[in-house]
Amino acid sequence: MDVLSPQIPRTQAPVPARVPARERIAGLWRLLRPQQWVKSLFVVPIGVLGVTEWSLGTAAGVGWALALFVVASSAVYVVNDILDREADRAHPVKRSRPIASGRVSIRAAALLAAGLLLVAAALLAARTVQDAWPAGTYLVINAAYTLGLKRVAVVDIAVVASGFALRYVQGAIAAEGEVSVLLALTIFAACLMFAAGKRRHEIGVAGSAHRPALAGYSIPFLDQLIGLAVVTTLLAYALHVQAAFSPGVPGTLLLVSVPLVVAILVRYLQLILVRQQGGDPSKDIAADRVTIFLGGLTGVLLVLGTVLP
Structure with missing residues (x-):
C-alpha cells in the first residue's frame, strides 16, 4: 500500500454573481x-x-x-x-x-x-x-x-x-x-465490498486523477478484493449464526437467513460486475427490488431468530 499523489488538474471555482x-x-x-x-x-x-x-x-x-x-x-x-x-x-x-x-x-x-x-x-x-x-x-x-x-x-x-x-x-x-465480534466482522467485510465496488466504478467513470488513492488500484485488483470481502462476509455471518444457534424455531430461522445472505452477495456482484453499478451503493441497493426483498427478509429472520424464546 503506497501513498500516491498524482497531480490533480486544478480548475477555477465557479463564482456566481449572486446566489439566492x-x-x-x-x-x-x-x-x-x-x-x-x-x-x-x-x-x-x-x-x-x-x-x-x-x-x-x-x-x-x-x-x-x-x-x-x-x-x-x-x-x-x-x-x-x-x-x-x-x-x-x-x-x-x-x-x-x-x-x-x-x-x-x-x-x-x-x-x-x-x-x-x-x-x-x-x-x-x-x-x-x-x-x-x-x-x-x-x-x-x-x-x-x-x-x-x-x-x-x-x-x-x-x-x-x-x-x-x-x-x-x-x-x-x-x-x-x-x-458480537463475528457480526461486527460481517458488517466490516460487507462494507469493504461496497467500498471496493465504489472505487471500481470511480476508475471506470473518471479514471484515477480525481482521487489520489485510485492510482493504487486496478480493476483486476479490486475484483480480487471484492471476492475476498464476499467470502469473509459469508464466513463471518455463518459463524455468527452457528454461535447463536439453538434447537427450535429461532435456530431454524437463523439458518434459513444464511442462504439469503449468499443471494444478497451474489446479487450485488451482479450489479457491479454485470450492470456496471456501484458508484453509490446506497442508491444502487435502494433502487434494486431484488436486494430490498432479500435484505428485508433476511432482517426479519435475523430479528425473529434472535428475540424469540
Whole structure:
C-alpha cells in the first residue's frame, strides 16, 4: 500500500454573481448528505440484537447513538467536501457539489462543520468514555482519513468500512446489549465490498486523477478484493449464526437467513460486475427490488431468530 499523489488538474471555482438565499440554504442542507443518514439508521439498531432485557433505557441509548453518528458523519462529510473541493471539480458528478460548484462558500461550510462538531462533542460528553468509545474512535480515524489516510490505497476503504462496524458496536453498547465480534466482522467485510465496488466504478467513470488513492488500484485488483470481502462476509455471518444457534424455531430461522445472505452477495456482484453499478451503493441497493426483498427478509429472520424464546 503506497501513498500516491498524482497531480490533480486544478480548475477555477465557479463564482456566481449572486446566489439566492434559498439556494445557499439548500446547498448547506446538501452538505449534510441526509440521504446517507440511512446508513446509520440501518446499522446502529443492529446492536439491539444482543439485548436480553428491554427497557426505556434501551430505546434511549439507541436514539442517542443514532443522533451522534448522524451528526458526526455529517461533520465528516462537510470537512471532506471543503478539503476535496479542487479534486471534486475534476469529477463529472462531484463537481456539482455545493462547495465545488461555488454555491456554498468555504466560510459558511466551515461554520457548519464547527457547529456539527460542537453538537457531536456535547453528545459524547453525555456518556462515559467506556460507553462512547466507538463514536470517539470513529471521529479520530475519520480525522486521520481526512488528513491523509484517504490517499492510501486499501487503507482508505478499510477506514470507511470500519466506520460501519463502529456504528454497530456503539449501538450494542448504548442499548446495553452483547457485542458480537463475528457480526461486527460481517458488517466490516460487507462494507469493504461496497467500498471496493465504489472505487471500481470511480476508475471506470473518471479514471484515477480525481482521487489520489485510485492510482493504487486496478480493476483486476479490486475484483480480487471484492471476492475476498464476499467470502469473509459469508464466513463471518455463518459463524455468527452457528454461535447463536439453538434447537427450535429461532435456530431454524437463523439458518434459513444464511442462504439469503449468499443471494444478497451474489446479487450485488451482479450489479457491479454485470450492470456496471456501484458508484453509490446506497442508491444502487435502494433502487434494486431484488436486494430490498432479500435484505428485508433476511432482517426479519435475523430479528425473529434472535428475540424469540
